[in-house]
Amino acid sequence: MPNPTAAMLVIGDEILSGRTRDSNMHFxxxxxxxxxxxxxxxxxxxxxxxxxxxxxxxxRASHDTVVTSGGIGPTHDDITADCVARAFGVGxxxxxxARAILQAHYDRQGNQMNEARLRMARIPDGATLIDNPVSxxxxxxxxxxxxxAGVPAVFQAMxxxxxxxxxxxxxxxxxxxxxxxxxxxxxGPLGALAAEFGDLQFGSYPFQKNGVYGANVVVRGTDGAxxxxxxxxxSRLMDE
Amino acid sequence: MPNPTAAMLVIGDEILSGRTRDSNMHFxxxxxxxxxxxxxxxxxxxxxxxxxxxxxxxxRASHDTVVTSGGIGPTHDDITADCVARAFGVGxxxxxxARAILQAHYDRQGNQMNEARLRMARIPDGATLIDNPVSxxxxxxxxxxxxxAGVPAVFQAMxxxxxxxxxxxxxxxxxxxxxxxxxxxxxGPLGALAAEFGDLQFGSYPFQKNGVYGANVVVRGTDGAxxxxxxxxxSRLMDE
Numbered sequence: 317m318p319n320p321t322a323a324m325l326v327i328g329d330e331i332l333s334g335r336t337r338d339s340n341m342h343f344x345x346x347x348x349x350x351x352x353x354x355x356x357x358x359x360x361x362x363x364x365x366x367x368x369x370x371x372x373x374x375x376r377a378s379h380d381t382v383v384t385s386g387g388i389g390p391t392h393d394d395i396t397a398d399c400v401a402r403a404f405g406v407g408x409x410x411x412x413x414a415r416a417i418l419q420a421h422y423d424r425q426g427n428q429m430n431e432a433r434l435r436m437a438r439i440p441d442g443a444t445l446i447d448n449p450v451s452x453x454x455x456x457x458x459x460x461x462x463x464x465a466g467v468p469a470v471f472q473a474m475x476x477x478x479x480x481x482x483x484x485x486x487x488x489x490x491x492x493x494x495x496x497x498x499x500x501x502x503x504g505p506l507g508a509l510a511a512e513f514g515d516l517q518f519g520s521y522p523f524q525k526n527g528v529y530g531a532n533v534v535v536r537g538t539d540g541a542x543x544x545x546x547x548x549x550x551s552r553l554m555d556e
Numbered sequence: 557m558p559n560p561t562a563a564m565l566v567i568g569d570e571i572l573s574g575r576t577r578d579s580n581m582h583f584x585x586x587x588x589x590x591x592x593x594x595x596x597x598x599x600x601x602x603x604x605x606x607x608x609x610x611x612x613x614x615x616r617a618s619h620d621t622v623v624t625s626g627g628i629g630p631t632h633d634d635i636t637a638d639c640v641a642r643a644f645g646v647g648x649x650x651x652x653x654a655r656a657i658l659q660a661h662y663d664r665q666g667n668q669m670n671e672a673r674l675r676m677a678r679i680p681d682g683a684t685l686i687d688n689p690v691s692x693x694x695x696x697x698x699x700x701x702x703x704x705a706g707v708p709a710v711f712q713a714m715x716x717x718x719x720x721x722x723x724x725x726x727x728x729x730x731x732x733x734x735x736x737x738x739x740x741x742x743x744g745p746l747g748a749l750a751a752e753f754g755d756l757q758f759g760s761y762p763f764q765k766n767g768v769y770g771a772n773v774v775v776r777g778t779d780g781a782x783x784x785x786x787x788x789x790x791s792r793l794m795d796e
Contacts, residue, residue, distance in 0.1 A: 328759070329757065329759050329776075330761050330774075331581070331582075331585065331599065331761060332585055332595045332596065332597075333585060333589055333595070333728070333759075333776065334582060334585030334586035334587075334588070334589045334595075334775075335729070335730070335761075335774065336761075337577075337578070337582045338577070338578055338581070338582070341571070341578070341600070342571075342574060342577045342578070345571065345572055345573060345574030346574035346650055346723050347574075348574070349573055349574045355572045355573070355574075355602070356602050356604070356607070357599065357600065357601050357602070357607065358571075358572065358599070358600040359597065359598070359600075360597065360598040360599075361596070361597050362596050362597070363759075364596070367596070367597065388745075389739050389760070390739050390740045391739055391742075391743040391746055391747065391759065391760040391771075392743070392746065392750050392751075392758070393750075393759055393760060422740075423621075423787065427740070427741075429736065430740060430741075430744065431744060432739070432740050432741075432743030432747070433740035433743075435743075436740075447696035450764065451769070459747070460665050463605040463678065466761075466762075467762050467763065467764055469764055470764075471651065488573070490573070490575070492762030498667065499629050499630050499631055499672075500630045500662075500667070500670060500672050500673035500676075501667075501670075501759060502631075503629075503630040503631040503632070503673075503675075504670065504671060504672050506631055506632065507632035507672070510632050510633075511632075518633065519568070519569050519570060519603075519633055520571075520629070520631040520634070521570050521575075521576075521638060521706075522629055522706075522707050523707065524690065524691060524709055524710075526709055529691070531631075533577065534570075534573075536569075536573065549776075
């Protein structure tokens with residue numbers, strides 16, 4: 317059985333404006349590879365309700381699981397929860413259990429609940445909450461969509477909560493052979509080998525650094541013995 | 557007049573598998589911000605022809621400019637050029653000018669042309685070539701789609717070639733105020749200020765590090781004087 321597929325939707329202008337570098341995509345990609353979920357697509361969209369809703373509906377229809385990151389805080393640009401409700405065609409309002417979690421957190425901190433903070437208790441109808449051990453404000457799961465925070469420490473904690481609930485497949489294993497020859501030299505035999513080992517994926521990632529050029533050939537699959545066999549063949553081919 | 561919009565399509569399994577971290581998206585986002593092109597969306601898709609074609613057609617219809625990265629080398633997993641031809645409904649074949657560029661490069665290197673290398677001279681009908689000063693194999697432009705290599709050094713060189721040909725708008729300026737208070741405290745006044753300065757964008761990016769929490773509030777726009785005015789008001793609000 318093929319591994320389940322997933323997509324990620326990163327919401328907000330922070331990365332699109334070049335202000336910061338992505339870290340959540342990279343973290344999730346590694347976690348999914350480890351647990352046998354096939355991350356097929358990632359989209360970064362701006363804080364634009366129409367773009368967010370369209371992307372949500374597109375991705376949740378074409379993948380087993382969707383993870384979103386960003387836009388669930390208390391400020392005016394945090395519109396993810398409302399967009400998820402719109403995408404699913406359900407209502408959204410402050411929910412008592414979410415409000416209680418926030419209230420307890422602010423009580424411990426000696427902070428006051430206010431209108432902005434209460435926004436973080438707005439949960440689409442039918443969703444279940446995702447625990448936030450870092451800063452209390454919960455994420456939520458609706459259908460196959462898991463809505464998480466953008467702050468990396470919170471995102472990572474939420475991924476740790478949700479990951480065991482996903483039906484993972486077999487972990488995707490990989491081995492890499494670094495070849496200091498032009499891709500054009502190795503492409504022919506590599507393509508033939510990839511065709512022969514049709515159950516594995518062969519990626520060729522060229523590099524060029526300090527005058528040395530070549531490619532990292534990565535062989536991926538779920539069967540370690542098959543990967544070993546392919547790597548043995550690959551090494552021999554590259555010595556010819 | 558609003559700045560022109562752009563989208564980016566990153567093709568390949570390398571980042572989706574968690575093997576490497578993105579750098580081309582980050583580079584392009586910074587270049588576009590500097591030159592007044594509004595990067596609205598970025599998609600990462602796997603080496604899957606149907607997914608690539610669908611993303612290309614979606615993005616080129618909804619943005620002024622599309623930049624792709626990856627999948628134009630000589631190996632079996634390099635399928636971008638064929639996918640672009642399919643998306644545009646045009647033919648694709650080895651083109652003489654592209655072949656001549658490659659041949660001259662291999663002659664200089666003392667390498668042989670072969671079937672795999674010749675794949676890199678396959679250019680969709682009607683495209684114009686994008687120079688590759690690093691490793692010769694050209695990118696190409698078809699309609700509003702600019703097809704570039706995934707190797708960062710080559711990608712950056714191709715961006716440098718194409719960027720001056722794009723109709724940029726006014727550079728997007730920004731100023732950041734670091735506020736060591738919870739977002740929930742500042743969200744109210746921040747939202748009111750954002751509504752008042754409707755010509756600017758206000759982003760709030762929370763952080764949590766070594767027990768300190770707060771938010772970086774970023775004010776963006778094309779009018780430096782307006783941003784100054786907003787920042788002055790913001791600073792005063794945050795001192796209250």
